[in-house]
Amino acid sequence: MTNPCYYTCLSCLIMTLFQLIIPSQETQVTPPPLPILPLPNYAQLKWQQRELIMFLHFGVNTFTDSEWGTGVENPSIFNPTNLDANQWVDTAVQAGVSLVILTAKHHDGFCLWPSKYTDHSVIKSPWKNGQGDVVREFVNAAKARGVDVGLYLSPWDRHDKSYGLNKEYNEHYLAQLQELLNEYGDVKEIWFDGAKGSNTPNMTYYFEDWFAIVNELQSAINIFSDAGPGVRWVGNEQGFAGNTSWSTINRTLLSIGGSNADYLNRGDPKGTDWVPPECDVSIRPGWFWHKSQEPKSLSELLEIYYNSIGRNCVLLLNVPPNTQGLISNSDVQRLKEFTSAIDTIFSTNLAKECSIEASSQRGGKNGGFGPENVLDDDNLWTYWGPKDDDEEHNWIEFKTKSDKPLRFNVVRIQEAIGLGQRVKSHQIYVDGNLIANGTTIGYKKLHRIEKGVVNNAKSVKIEIIESKGTPLISSIGLHFDPFWW
Ligand SMILES: *[C@@H]1O[C@H](CO)[C@@H](O)[C@H](O)[C@H]1NC(C)=O
Ligand SMILES: *[C@@H]1O[C@H](CO)[C@@H](O)[C@H](O)[C@H]1NC(C)=O
Ligand SMILES: *[C@@H]1O[C@H](CO)[C@@H](O)[C@H](O)[C@H]1NC(C)=O
Ligand SMILES: *[C@@H]1O[C@H](CO)[C@@H](O)[C@H](O)[C@H]1NC(C)=O
Numbered sequence: 001m002t003n004p005c006y007y008t009c010l011s012c013l014i015m016t017l018f019q020l021i022i023p024s025q026e027t028q029v030t031p032p033p034l035p036i037l038p039l040p041n042y043a044q045l046k047w048q049q050r051e052l053i054m055f056l057h058f059g060v061n062t063f064t065d066s067e068w069g070t071g072v073e074n075p076s077i078f079n080p081t082n083l084d085a086n087q088w089v090d091t092a093v094q095a096g097v098s099l100v101i102l103t104a105k106h107h108d109g110f111c112l113w114p115s116k117y118t119d120h121s122v123i124k125s126p127w128k129n130g131q132g133d134v135v136r137e138f139v140n141a142a143k144a145r146g147v148d149v150g151l152y153l154s155p156w157d158r159h160d161k162s163y164g165l166n167k168e169y170n171e172h173y174l175a176q177l178q179e180l181l182n183e184y185g186d187v188k189e190i191w192f193d194g195a196k197g198s199n200t201p202n203m204t205y206y207f208e209d210w211f212a213i214v215n216e217l218q219s220a221i222n223i224f225s226d227a228g229p230g231v232r233w234v235g236n237e238q239g240f241a242g243n244t245s246w247s248t249i250n251r252t253l254l255s256i257g258g259s260n261a262d263y264l265n266r267g268d269p270k271g272t273d274w275v276p277p278e279c280d281v282s283i284r285p286g287w288f289w290h291k292s293q294e295p296k297s298l299s300e301l302l303e304i305y306y307n308s309i310g311r312n313c314v315l316l317l318n319v320p321p322n323t324q325g326l327i328s329n330s331d332v333q334r335l336k337e338f339t340s341a342i343d344t345i346f347s348t349n350l351a352k353e354c355s356i357e358a359s360s361q362r363g364g365k366n367g368g369f370g371p372e373n374v375l376d377d378d379n380l381w382t383y384w385g386p387k388d389d390d391e392e393h394n395w396i397e398f399k400t401k402s403d404k405p406l407r408f409n410v411v412r413i414q415e416a417i418g419l420g421q422r423v424k425s426h427q428i429y430v431d432g433n434l435i436a437n438g439t440t441i442g443y444k445k446l447h448r449i450e451k452g453v454v455n456n457a458k459s460v461k462i463e464i465i466e467s468k469g470t471p472l473i474s475s476i477g478l479h480f481d482p483f484w485w
Contacts (some may be wrong), residue, residue: 003017006103008053008482010476011245012413014249016081022427026281026336028262028364029363029366029367030233030363030367030368030369031474032369032385032419033362033385033388033419033469033470034419034469035418035419035420036419036420036422036468036469037420038248038271038272038274038420039210039418039419039420040247040274040276040417040418041220041274042220043188043220043221043222043230043312044222044230044231044276045380045417045418046188046220047099047188047189047222047230047276047314048233048276048314048380048443049380049416049443050097050099050314050316051309051315051319051479052096052097052119052148052309052314052317053094053097053098053099053100053101053189053278053314053315053316054091054092054095054097054100054101054316054317054318054319055100055101055103055152055280055282055287055316055317055318055319056088056100056101056102056103056138056318056319056320056321057103057106057195057282057287057288057289057320058102058103058112058134058288058289058320058321058325059078059079059103059106059110059112059288059317060075060077060106060108060110061079061106061108061288062080062288062289062320062322062323063079063290063323064077065290066096066288067286067287068106068107068108069107069108069110069158069286070108070158071108071109071120071157071158071159071160072158072159073108073110074471075110075120075121075122075123075124075155076123076124076125076126076233077125078110078122078125078127079127080323080324080325081126081322081325081440082221082324082325082326083127083132083134083324083325084136084325084326084428085134085138085140085141085323086141086144087326087327088100088138088141088321088327089138089141089142089144089145089147090145090331090337091319091327091331091335092147092279092319092420093145093147093157093340093473094198094332094335094336094339095335095336095339095416096339097147097203098147098148098149099147099149099188100138100142100147100148100149100150100187101149101150101151101152101189101191101260101365102134102135102138102151103152103153104135104148104149104151104152104155105154105155105157105176106152106154107154107156107157107442108120108158108159108194108452109154109157109158109160109163110159111133111161111176112133113133113135113136113179113180113184114133115176115179116175117172117173117175117179118159118160118176120159120160121172122134127407132331135151135180135289136184138232138412138459139184139185143185144429148186148189149184149185149186149187149188150186150187150188150189150190150191150345150409151180151184151187151190151191151213152190152191153173153176153177153180153190153191153192153196155173155192155194155196155205155333156193156195156196156197156262157169157172157173158197158210158313160176162200163197163200163203163275164197164200164203164205164295166202166203166206167258167325168211169203170204170205170206170290171250172215172250173210174184174206174207174209174210176441177213177214178213178217178319179208180212181214181217181218182209182217184365186218187218187221187232188220188221188222189222189223189224189230190218190221190222190223191225192210192223192224192225192226192256193225193226193233193256193259194225194226194258194339195257195417196257197291203205205256207225207256208241211229212412213224220251220302224278225256226248226254226255226256226258226264227251227255227256227259227261227275228251228254228256228273228275229251229273229275230275231266231275231278231314232249232254232275232276232278233259233264233277233278233280234265234277234278234308234313235259235260235261235262235263235277235278236261236265236267237265237280237282238281238282238304239279239280239281239304239307239308239315239317240265240275240279240304240308240311241265241279241307241308241311241312241313242262242265242266242267242311243311243439244266244267244270244439244440244470245265245266245267245311245312245313245440245442246266246267246268246269246312246361246421246440246442247267247275247276247277247312247417247421248269248270248271248272248273248274248275248276248421249263249264249267249268249271249273249275249289250267250268250270250271250272250432251272251273252267252271254275254401255356261288263388264277265277267437269424269440269468276312276313276314276443277312277313278313278314278315278316278406279304279308279313279314279315279316280305280316280318281304281308281315281316281317281318281320282317282318282320283294283295283296283301283317283318283319283320283331283334283335284318284331286320287318288320288321289320289321289322289323289328289396291322295330295331295332295360296334296336297335298334298338298341298483299483301334302338302339302341302481302483304317305342306336306446309446310441310445310446310448311442311443311445312421312440312441312442312445313418313444315360319331320350323454324442328412335348337402339455341483345410345479345480345481345482346412346477346479347481348480349375349477349479350406350407350408350478350479350480351374351398351460351476351477351478352375352402353401353402353406354376354398354399354400354401354406354460354478355399355401356371356372356375356390356396356398356399357371357396357397358370358371358384358394358395358396358398358401359386359392359394359395359396359398360386360387360394361384361385361386361387362385362386362387362388362470369383369384369385370384370394371384371438372384373474374396374473374474374475374476375475378474378475379414379443379444379474379475380416380417380418380474381418382471382474383415383416383472383473383474384396384472384473384474385470385471385472385473386415386470387469387470392466393463393464393465394463394464394467394470395461395462395463395464395470396461396462396473397459397460397461397462398459398460398461398476398477398478399458399459400457400458400459404455405455405456405457405458406457406460406478407457408454408457408460408479408480409448409449409451409454409477409479409480409481409484409485410446410447410448410449410477410479410480410481410484411436411446411447411449411460411476411477411478411479412444412445412446412447412449412475412476412478412479413426413438413441413444413445413462413473413476414443414444414445414474414475414476415471415472415473415474416444416472416473417442417443417444419472420468420469421440421441421442422467422468422469422470422472423440423441423464423466423467423471424439424440424465424466424467424468425437425438425439425463425464425465425466426438426439426441426462426463426465427462427463427465428447428460428461428462428463429460429461429462430453430454430457430459430460430461431456431457431458432459432461435453435454436449441473448481448484450485460478462476
C-alpha cells in the first residue's frame with residue numbers, strides 16, 4: 001500500500017523546486033521606498049489612528065463649581081450620588097473613542113484613588129464610606145469594553161505640604177506615579193503639564209526621572225506634555241492646530257511650560273523628532289462640570305474636528321462628569337449628534353465611483369503602488385507612490401465615470417506616515433481650475449470647499465508640488481458635508 005500523502009508531498013516538493021527555479025512574475029513586487037526620518041514609534045502610530053480620544057475632568061472642583069481647587073477643600077464635599085464609570089465609557093464607545101483619560105489628581109491635590117501618600121483623597125470622603133476608588137472603577141469599566149485608559153496626575157499640587165521643596169515633592173509625586181502605573185494595569189497615555197503655583201516659582205519638576213519611571217512601568221505608553229516626548233501640546237486649548245501642521249519638531253527648542261505656542265501649533269518641516277500634536281479642548285466652556293454651562297453646538301464641534309483631526313492631529317475632547325458622577329444627558333446627546341454627523345459626512349466616498357489615474361507609479365503596473373491603493377480601507381501601509389526619479393509634479397486624478405457630476409465640499413488626503421511625513425505643499429484642481437492650496441498633509445488633511453467654488457465637477461486632480469522624497473498617499477476621499485453648506 002502506498003500512502004497517498006506521499007504523492008501529495010512529492011508534488012509539493014516539485015512545485016516548490018519549480019518556483020525556486022522559475023519565480024512567478026505575479027508574486028514579485030517592488031519593495032517600499034526608504035523611510036524619511038524621523039518616524040513615529042509603535043505607540044505614536046497607534047495613538048494617531050485613534051483620531052478622537054476623551055478626557056474626563058472630575059474631582060472636588062465638580063462639587064465646588066470651580067476650575068482650580070484650593071487644596072484646602074473639605075473632602076466631605078466629594079459625594080457623587082450615582083457615580084457610574086460604565087456610563088462614562090459607554091458614552092466614549094458610542095462616540096468611537098478607544099482611549100479615555102481621567103484626571104486622577106488635579107491641581108487641588110485631591111486623589112480619586114486611595115493613595116497611601118496623602119490624606120486628601122476619596123478615603124476621607126463620604127462616597128462609599130471612604131472605601132471607594134474612582135480610578136479602579138474607571139479602569140474596570142474601560143477594560144470590560146476593550147477601551148484603553150490614560151491618566152492625568154497634576155504636577156502642581158496645592159494641598160501637599162512638600163510642594164515647593166524640590167526633593168521632597170518629587171519623591172511624593174513619583175510615589176503617586178508608581179501607585180497609578182503599578183496597580184491599575186495598562187496605561188496608554190500619561191498627561192503632564194507644567195502648571196506651577198505663582199508663590200512657588202522655584203519648584204522644579206524632575207521630568208526626566210518621571211519619564212524614566214513611566215517608561216519602566218508601562219510599555220507602549222505615550223507621554224504627553226508641551227515637549228513630548230510621545231505627544232506634544234498644540235499650543236492652545238481651543239482645539240485648533242495650525243493650517244500647516246507637522247508631526248516633526250525639534251525637541252531641543254521645547255520646554256514644558258515654556259514652549260513657543262506658534263512653534264507647537266505648526267511643528268517644523270526640518271524637525272528632528274517625531275512628536276505629533278494633540279488638541280485638547282472641552283465640550284463645555286470649562287474643563288469641570290458646572291451647572292450653569294452647556295455643551296458646545298454641533299457646528300462648533302465640527303469646526304474643532306476640521307481644525308484638529310483635519311489638520312494632522314488627535315483630538316482630545318473633554319466631557320466632564322457631573323455631581324451625580326454621570327456624564328450629563330445634554331453632553332451625551334450632543335456627542336451622539338457629533339458622531340452621527342461625522343458618519344454622515346465620511347461614510348460615502350465619491351472617489352470610489354471614479355476612474356483613477358496618476359502621473360506614474362513605483363515599480364510599474366504590477367509594482368504594488370498604484371493609485372487604486374488610496375481607495376482601500378488601509379490608511380497606512382497601502383499607498384500610491386510615484387516613481388522615485390520623477391522630477392515633474394506628481395499628481396493623482398479622479399474622473400467621474402458617468403455623466404453625473406461629483407457633488408462634494410470636502411477633500412480628504414492622507415499620507416502613509418509610517419514612512420515619514422513628506423508632503424510640503426499640494427494643490428487641488430477641479431476640471432482644471434485651482435480650487436485649494438495646502439502645505440503639508442500628514443496622517444489626515446481635510447479641505448473644506450466654500451459654496452459655489454465647485455460646480456458640475458467631472459474631475460478632481462491632486463498635485464503634489466513639493467515633498468521630501470517621493471510622496472506616499474495612503475487615502476483620498478471626496479465627501480459631502482451637509483452641515484457645511
Ligand atoms: C527663587 O530662586 C531665586 C534664585 O535662587 C531666589 O532669588 C528667589 O528668592 C527664589 N524665590 C522664592 C519664592 O523662593
Ligand atoms: C531644527 O533642527 C534642524 C536640524 O538641526 C535645523 O535644520 C532646523 O533649522 C531646526 N529648526 C529650527 C526652527 O531651528
Ligand atoms: C493658492 O496659492 C496661490 C499662491 O500663493 C494663490 O495665488 C492662490 O490664490 C491660492 N489659491 C487658493 C484657491 O487658495
Ligand atoms: C491655509 O493655507 C493655504 C495655503 O497656504 C491657504 O491657501 C489657505 O488660505 C489657508 N487657510 C487658512 C484658514 O489659513
